Amino acid sequence: MFYIADLHLHSHYSRATSKDLNLETLYQWARIKGIHVVGTGDFTHPLWFKELKAKLEPDGTGLFRLKHPPQGDVPGFKCHDIDVRFCLTSEISSIYKYGDRVRKNHNCVYAPDFDTVARLNARLSQIGNLEADGRPILGLSARDLLEIVLETHEHAHLIPAHIWTPWFSMFGSKSGYDSVQECFRDLSSHIFALETGLSSDPEMIGG
Known part of the structure; x- marks a missing residue:
């Protein structure tokens, strides 16, 4: 369809x-x-x-x-x-230190039902203040966020957001990574899609 x-x-x-x-x-x-x-x-x-x-x-x-x-x-x-x-979607801003750099990544999270959202919110509320902003800022690595998402439901998933934005993205030149594998490490196989963002083109990813 x-x-x-x-x-x-x-x-x-x-x-x-x-x-x-x-x-x-x-x-x-x-x-x-x-x-x-x-x-x-x-x-x-x-x-x-x-x-x-x-x-x-x-x-x-x-x-x-x-x-x-x-x-x-x-x-x-x-x-x-x-x-x-x-x-059911949400964007989460992760700010944390990995290696010798401060990393700032935005990721979109998708849930199949309200029960999954409730479980995910319960986990994330122990890490940061979910009431402060619709796009919460958490001191949680992108890799660890993905792990929590995967644990909530087999059909819950995460997609890195606007990956070419210099700030707050997986490939951002200011605070990102050079590859999906570097960012998500042992869980990188669970990343099946990337949001290129409004300021870029999918062809920038290459073959």
């Missing part, structure tokens, strides 16, 4: 985001842009997670739908005739 997805988003609980970033707005603009699957973003934030559980329901395919989607189109915009689905 072919579909268009945007799996790296945020809610209004993340810094420097619109106060209108809620599920209803994401649903409406996904229909305008022709996006079939949208990431929820920020499921690590307690208040946003509470809202996700209240407003979303599983559709039986591993994705979620709004219980009460907005009716009608956004004035002035033509919408595609699609029924938008949501995927």
Whole structure:
């Protein structure tokens, strides 16, 4: 099945985001842009997670739908005739020392259901403050974050975010690594996708 997805988003609980970033707005603009699957973003934030559980329901395919989607189109915009689905997602900022350098990596985490999110949040809340930002900053290596994600559910996974950004990315020149293997070490085989980011091109990865 072919579909268009945007799996790296945020809610209004993340810094420097619109106060209108809620599920209803994401649903409406996904229909305008022709996006079939949208990431929820920020499921690590307690208040946003509470809202996700209240407003979303599983559709039986591993994705979620709004219980009460907005009716009608956004004035002035033509919408595609699609029924938008949501995927449970969050971005986590890891700042830690490895080797002789301070590393700063952003990673997107995906969970198959609310129970998995609850278990993951319980683990991460012991490491840092999840209430401070929708994109929490944790003193946890990318490798150890991946290990925690894998332990929560066999279908939970992690994708390195905007990998070419100089700051806060896996390949960043300021605080990153030179390879997936160097970053994730013994768990690197579990990294099956990379987000190249808006400021780069997938072809930059090479063959």
